[in-house]
Amino acid sequence: MRIVVTGGSGKLGRTVVRTLREEGHQVVNVDRLGERGAVVHVDLTDYGQVIDALAGIDEQHSGTDAIVHLAAIPAPGLVNDVATFRNNLLSTYHVLQAARRLGVKRVVTASSETVLGLPFDVPPPYIPVDEDVTSPESTYSLVKHLEEQLAIQLVRWDPELSITAFRFSNVMDPEDYAAFPSFDADARLRKWNLWGYIDARDGAQAVSLALRNAKPGFERYVIAAADTVMSRPNAELVAEVFPGVEVRGDLGVNDTLLSIDKARRELGFAPQHSWRDEVAPG
Template identity: 70%
Template sequence: MRIALTGSSGKLGTVVARELRSAGHEVIGLDIRGERGSGFVQVDLVDYGQVIDALAGVNDKHDGIDALVHLGAIPAPGISSDVATFHNNMISTFNVFWAAVRLGIDRIVYASSETVLGLPFDIDPPYIPVDEAYTPRPESVYSLVKVLEERLATELVRWHPELSITALRFSNVMVPEDYAQFPFDADARARKWNLWGYIDARDGAQAVQRALKNAPAGFDTFIIAAADTVMTRPNAELVAEVYPEVETRADLSGTETLLSIDKARRLLGYDPQHSWRDGR
């Protein structure tokens, strides 16, 4: 497929672009900054005119898009002011989705966030492991935008039943260079904010590919995390120390992720292959 990828110069986007190209897809990178060539187009996603023009075709780079992967955003709370985060991320996503619909691009995969689950879990999660079954619980403006984006997608697919939009609720993205700081065993509370979760960017790219291939028409959400935690300490010990009052719904004897990826495994065929424990 010819795939438009927003946020192509970001931490996750760089890896997604590489992996999609390795799988034989043509990738048109759309971002506010990046290297010339290799299908890159400089676009300010807050400007709808630039977005729809870039997706429709740019000179000799392409003459139409088969699918859209939307990763472009201020990537976390606390980087910019709340107002700047809302204006940038909400308007960018509306522009990208709306332009895709207007151009007949009917397959969209985009980055939602683990933050919709209630991160940083200063208020206890409803149960452990967490999954997609409970109502989103945003605790920051960044997360609020992610919830609103999911609602936007819900209504767009209601209006356009042929449209497929998949929200991937990515955990904290890591690349191999980050693993020198692992594990975080010294203080169970240092990484409690996301139940000690993470995602290797290469597995994040795999989730994108599986969603592009396997997601049906309609809208759905999936938690995307590594198969394990950032700790060597067993989950039972961590939960007993940090979340003693929370209901548990699985065997916590090991170090398996507490951000449930069962739904992504079952419906998308997601199968994470990378772990910090491998050392690379």
């Protein structure tokens, strides 16, 4: 396919671009940042630039079959709230609206685990958390929730349109894993996302699966590694940090507490990478 990846210069984006190219797709990286020749510089808050870039760019491409929208201010607190709201919501609207106008029927977009209620200063209603939990606690998270709501209405307007939103957990590369054994000393260091993470390579796997398997309409999925960042057992962690929270089912010893059951069931998502393969647990 001819695929435009927005934010292809970011941490997850780099791996997504590489993975899709290795699968034989023609991939164009659209971003504000990146080396000349490796990226097409586009301001996604400018609709004219967005629809022009998706329609075709000289020798880069002559049209778009699918879009992977990863570009955003990537976390709360990096800029002021108004700037976060304006940049992220407007960019996503422009990308989705341009897709509709150009007849692009397959879109994968980055939502966020923050929509689940991070940093869980208010405990989650149950553990493991799944897609039914929506409790944005920051402007960044609120925007991600609004982006999901936007997608729901756009696919209602266009029943042939497929939009898949991934609530990605904290993205990690192999070089990040050296720090993981130190987390065991204090269970609260990483409680903010229920001790979750996603290897960038498995994040890219999820994107590839959605591009192949997603059906028309809107779906959202939690995307996380199969395990936690901790070597301490889940029962111990939950009892210490979230006493009284309902536990649904068997937590396993170190199984993810960000439920990926829906992604496994509907997309065939199967995380292949764990920090335990890179670094010996403490």
